[in-house]
Amino acid sequence: MSNKPIIVFEGIEGSGKTSHIKNVEKYLKKNNKKFIKIREPGGSKNSERIRKLILDNKSTFNNTTDLLLYLAARSENISLLKKHYKKKIILLDRFTDSTIAYQHYGMGVKLKIINFINNYLLKDIKVDFTFLHLVNKKNLQLRLKQRKKLNRYDKFNFRFYKKVQDGFIKIAKKNKKKYSLIDSNLDFKLNKETIIKMINKII
Template identity: 35%
Template sequence: MQPGKFITFEGGEGAGKSTQIKRLAASLESAGIPVTETREPGGSLGAETIRGLVLDPDKDWDAPTETLLHFAARADHYTTLITPTLKQGGWVLSDRFADSTRAYQGYGLGLDMAAIEMLYDLALGDFRPDLTLILNIPVETGMERIRSRAGNPDRYEQMDIEFHNRLRDGFLQIARKEPDRCAVIDAAADIDTVTARIRDCVSARLGVKLTA
């Protein structure tokens, strides 16, 4: 059996990843491709437990501790859900993956990138996403979207504008370093336009024919 594809969605707060994952999943399923949607931190029982700790607005984790929590969750997610699904031929769409740790804890909070890569190698070895879609929007636009949502913001959403600017720059640097894996999608347009851009990118990069 041919293994499935692993697509990750990355980007700053308010970029619209959750909405676009659902839309891409629907397009893939219409093409007869089995799809599993997941998220990070989370995606497995153990990882979801850690998610509650990481995103708790009352916690004030330092960058090293936070990074260790993320990779503990990621290792469980990878072993429990991602790998078995791909081996069975299913495609996996993940709302965030390791690039978020590079961007948030590395570029955003200043943790040594070498330490992050060491943990990546320990948890995941040479595993890499088949395609990473980085949804890029101006920071102010993303924060306006966050403020318009119901509910309380999480730890990251509460951080200052300087952090979010570093975050955006970090994602763009990641894309420049790995252009074969990463595609930057202009996510400032209306939802349907962004959906079409993503669908066209997936079709071109992964050789599948997707329709609206």
């Protein structure tokens, strides 16, 4: 594994992934490690514009359009990824696994289509390690209620989120060595320590 890896934080809404990636960001800054952090969709000017479209509560895109918008947002980040690949640590708040988990396992879009476009966009860019955050129904609902503003993807029913989370788990099981499953129902500080220890091993 490269000492300038791509590290991805995945999970459904309310799983704590964004909070943990922020902690890792602070840790890397404190230790003078060169890195960039990108969220998906988002990360670049045009990708952020697409993000607003996707998450807007007034948007009513069909499942295929949703997929293509996510991939368009990723396409806008490719030059940024290529620029820093193997030169800096790259932290990603969601990436290709999210596309498969949400659009394939959650919405039923054919996996071949997703894989074909992802492979076309990424070519030789490979993820080195993924933290998959898991959350139960009770905590998911509690955390979403605590949010000041909900976007379109915060408003699905639990059945959908379960399909997506189960999809994430299936993806992780195919390559266990490159995944760490984080039980977000446990104490936040405990998970924080676990993730930082793993980060030290990775970099």
